[in-house]
Amino acid sequence: MMMTHLAAIVAALCLFGWLGLRARKTANGIDDYMTARNSQGAGTIGLSFLASGMGAWILFAPPEVGAFVGPVALAGYAVGAALPFIVFAALGPLIRKRLPEGRSISEFADARFGPGVRRWVSLVSVLYMLCFLAAELTAIGSITGLLSDLNGQVVVIAVALTTLLYTTWGGLRASLATDRWQALLLMALLAAVLFVDWKHLPTTADSAEMPGIPFWSAVSVAVTLVLAVTAANLFHQGYWQRVWAARDNGALWRGAILGGGTTIVVVAVVGALGMSAAMAGLNLGQPPIPFFALLSEAPQWLGAVALVLAVTLVASSVDTLQNGIASLAVAEKDGLTLPVARWITVALMIPVVLVALQGASVLRLFLIADLLCATAIIPVLMGLWPRVTTVAALGGALAGLLGAILPNWVMTGSLAEALLIASFPGGAPTLAPFAGALLASGAVTLLITVASRPRLG
Known part of the structure; x- marks a missing residue:
């Protein structure tokens, strides 16, 4: 199976690289490289929101919340993951109107409050996105070790280099081009995993209870997740790029509804797998990983499908974050050239990859x-x-x-x-x-x- 896993990962990364590099032909100047301003329809924006937000975290966090905290907290997690898109759609047109040539939330902060607030907003944004990057790359290394005999560190480097290749060359348009296919691919792969997993799930005992904690404790967790995820994602520069990339306010609204709605469904369904695993009495592992516990009951070939799913999830979020950080750097320093912007992207990935290779929890x-x-x-x-x-x-x-x-x-x-x-x-x-x-x-x-x-x- 090792060669099958390797071939599946290589094929997925080659596909993403080809799609991203092909999009470079449409990039024209540094502003287009960073914003693809007023060029994208609702479908592309919606699928991009979905793909950019759906990292490998959905294979860990929602199933664990479902298995141990229950449906109330899981509902809060699903809403929290989708709510930022609606906020972007509501506030984005107002900020676009004020800054039609803008590129970031930090530029809005500068226009309203001056350079001091702008620097603080930029610092918080970069810190958040670097943490997100490190978490995603760490996750793909861990998942590779769980599902195959491949060296997880090699896959971390391969994903980082592949996404760097097309994002540094094609900018936001490359990320948007891959997002469309990554969103469709991840939904198809996830559907396949869910179908096979549930088919092979052990019969739930009649006496099995829905997992959960006391109601108000679950509500507290749900509210916490909504607040944390929404606040953090509003500092996600990759999402703000898509606000200016939308063709018009209508495209932004429809795209946000599409992205938010599909996000709720994906998080809820994956989280429900965690509840199913707990109710079926499976050994969830230590630390608990309900999604991967289910795979132990499924056919061996499903591991290769799940591995490609994980690579797709990580690549779709990593390329957005890479381009978002570069865009923020360009917005902070007037007069930067396109080659410098590309090298900034590469330089910022070096410490992130080094952290991810440690395999530590972030x-x-x-x-x-x-x-x-x-x-x-x-x-x-x-x-x-x-x-x-x-x-x-x-x-x-x-x-x-x-x-x-x-x-x-x-x-x-x-x-x-x-x-x-x-x-x-x-x-x-x-x-x-x-x-x-x-x-x-x-x-x-x-x-x-x-x-x-x-x-x-």
């Missing part, structure tokens, strides 16, 4: 990056209200940092303990830091704005 760092996003997103988006000043936005962002630790500081009476909880030592999301960050940042921004004199003119 979940805790991912949650910290999510929390940083939550401290700043409300003040930035409130910039759509003309009365909000730079002082209000900066005050709100600082209040968000305090709000992330204040609830647990009050509950525990210890600042050190509150800081530890806000760093997610167990790698599990908790509601208080995210709710505190969002509420404090929004409230302080609003209070300072109301207390300030209206802007003249």
Whole structure:
């Protein structure tokens, strides 16, 4: 089977490389390279949203949530994964109107609040996307080891190099071109895995209970996931590129509905597999990996299909992140040439690949990056209200940092303990830091704005 697995991975990567390189013929100048401005219809935007957001994380997190926390939290996860697309569709037209030649949320922050807020937004965005990249590449290395005898580190490097090849050459258009096919391929592969897995799933005992935790605890987890995922994804530069790439506001809205709707279905169905595995009494592993526990009951050839599915998921998110980081770098520095933008993309991938090759868990760092996003997103988006000043936005962002630790500081009476909880030592999301960050940042921004004199003119 080793040669079968190798051939399947090589074929998938060659297909993505060919599709991406073919798209380079349409790139024209650095702005087109970064934004493909006003060129994409609703179908492409929707499939791109789906493919860009569906990383290897869906094979780990939703099944685990379904298996251990239950349907309420899983529903929150599915909504949280899709909600950012609707937010982009609602706010994107307003930001496009204000910055028709814009490229990033940091440029909007600069236009409203100046370079100080812009640098902070850019820092948070880059940190979040680098964490996302490291997580995805780490995941494909781990999945390769689980499903085959191939060296996972070799596959990490192969995926990184292949996506770099076409994203550095073709820019956003290359990413969009591969996204269309990756979205269709991942849905077909996932359907095949689901069909075979459920067919071979052991019979669920009559006495088996739906997995779950107490209702309000499940609600707390669901709300946490909605807040964390939404706040973080609003700092995802790859998604903001697609806001400006949409042909018009209608295409953006329809694309967001398509991408969000299919995302909800995919997350819910994959999570349901985790619930099925738990109810069937399968050994879920330690740490638990319900999706892969199901594969142990399926035909051996399905491992090759699942491996191609994982490569597709990782490539579709990695190429978006690579291009998003390069776009943010170009937006930060006026006058950069296209070759320099390409080399920036390559340079930023070196530390990411080195981290991924260690095989370490990045979940805790991912949650910290999510929390940083939550401290700043409300003040930035409130910039759509003309009365909000730079002082209000900066005050709100600082209040968000305090709000992330204040609830647990009050509950525990210890600042050190509150800081530890806000760093997610167990790698599990908790509601208080995210709710505190969002509420404090929004409230302080609003209070300072109301207390300030209206802007003249």
